[in-house]
Amino acid sequence: MNDLKIAFIGGGNMAASLIGGLLQQGLNAQQITACDINLAQREALTSQFAIATYETAAEAVAQANIVVLAVKPQVLKPVCMAIKKDIPSTALIVSIAAGINIASLENWLGKRAIVRCMPNTPALLKQGVSGLYANTLTSNTEKAQAEQLLSAVGIALWLDNEAQIDAVTAVSGSGPAYFFLLAQAMSQAGVKLGLSAETAHKLANQTALGAARMLCESEVDSAELRRRVTSPNGTTEAAINTFLTGGFIELTEKALTAASDRSAELAQQLGD
Template sequence: MARSLIGGLVDADMAAGSISVSDPGTGVCEALHSDFGIHHAGSNGELLAGCDLVVMAVKPQQMKTVVSELAGQFQNKLLVSIAAGVLSNDLLAWTKQPDTAIVRCMPNTPALLKCGATGLFANHYVTEQQRQQAESVLAAVGDAAWVDSESQLDAITALSGSGPAYFFLLIESMIDAAQQMNLPKDLATRFAIQTALGAANMAQSSNLEPAQLRENVTSPAGTTEAALNSFSAANLSKIVQHAMQAAEHRAVELGIELGDKANG
């Protein structure tokens, strides 16, 4: 994700020299410096001292260690976390500064192609200027939008964070069904993906609601209606609702678990 963010920012004409990176694996930093011309900081402390916004692109289980090592050094800094499940109050506690400005983000994997969807939440100490800074960073890899409460990031997780997997599953199922209808796998794969891409582009570019676009494709007593009736009989809408509720519930659990383990 760090590589995607850096690439997006450079493509958006941010000066490469204004971006610094630090990583225990020197090979990672050297590759990023070679590819984008960014600065390679010698340590996390050196990086933090020279910036006003720091993106913590580390695994959730590593977050407490990384932030705690920098405790007391976040004065006038904006901490942006893209670690799933790590709550802003836990981050605040680990900084050892009661007024640290923190933005917590929930991106998704299409950000790797600059087609991401990222939800952002800011704690009370984030200024308007800092909000704009954080949004510009995440907008470099796709769409970015603010939520009013941190709990809404759990819903964002269920919608867009986990959402790509739902579409991959549908594509996979369509490929399998087409193969059972004697289409070769390569053609089934190609057309299933193209159909998903085309439908997404139509939904994004049209002023019509998805429901209306669906109705426009559906002729009375036609093939699409037959398929949709089968989906309805299987209660597809309720299945999707239950699946997303399960994802949201697990997101809540992860926030509790990660905080308990780190603070225990």
């Protein structure tokens, strides 16, 4: 990556996380440019990262080896149509826009190397996870570059087919919100059981952090971790049985199926 130039189209939250991650990985600021219509956003990127920013894409992408599409999905089509002529023909396109499929990107930018990615919000803390899918025109070297780019903000995983992006959206894209919901429900229950709101929040949130670290750092899987903290006839078993008899597993599957279906539906609506 050390001799590549990377241009970001859209310099919002996700782009800023990626830029910060790339600089931490050892890229220098001269390798990165960004274009954003928002002046405040451009100024923030320049002062935080000392990268060159532009109001229009033409200058940002002029020398680029990789062009990262990081605007909202709703504006991606006109953005692509406007920048198509300015992107060097050999540049790799990496799209992080939710719900925009490769066929649409090929329609808007022409047949060329394109990697579609689905990151998630913990990327803001460099703790994200992304699903990646490349079209057939993408070389192994370009795939490695896209993987390194997304690895700047967490873990990057390759998918076997593009339809799996909907499943990734359901599991990890939307996933942080499920954990937030559980944390909220746990702290509300804690208050009902007599704790102060502040104590209940801290207990729930720190438990989430500890459990997440155990999940990621342990050698054993989630089912085994749960078994180890569930003594027969104990307090955890009382709670877990209540979850299970209330249909927690089925409800989770139903919820993720709804998210996956919605992801496919949005792709239909936003693409062409």
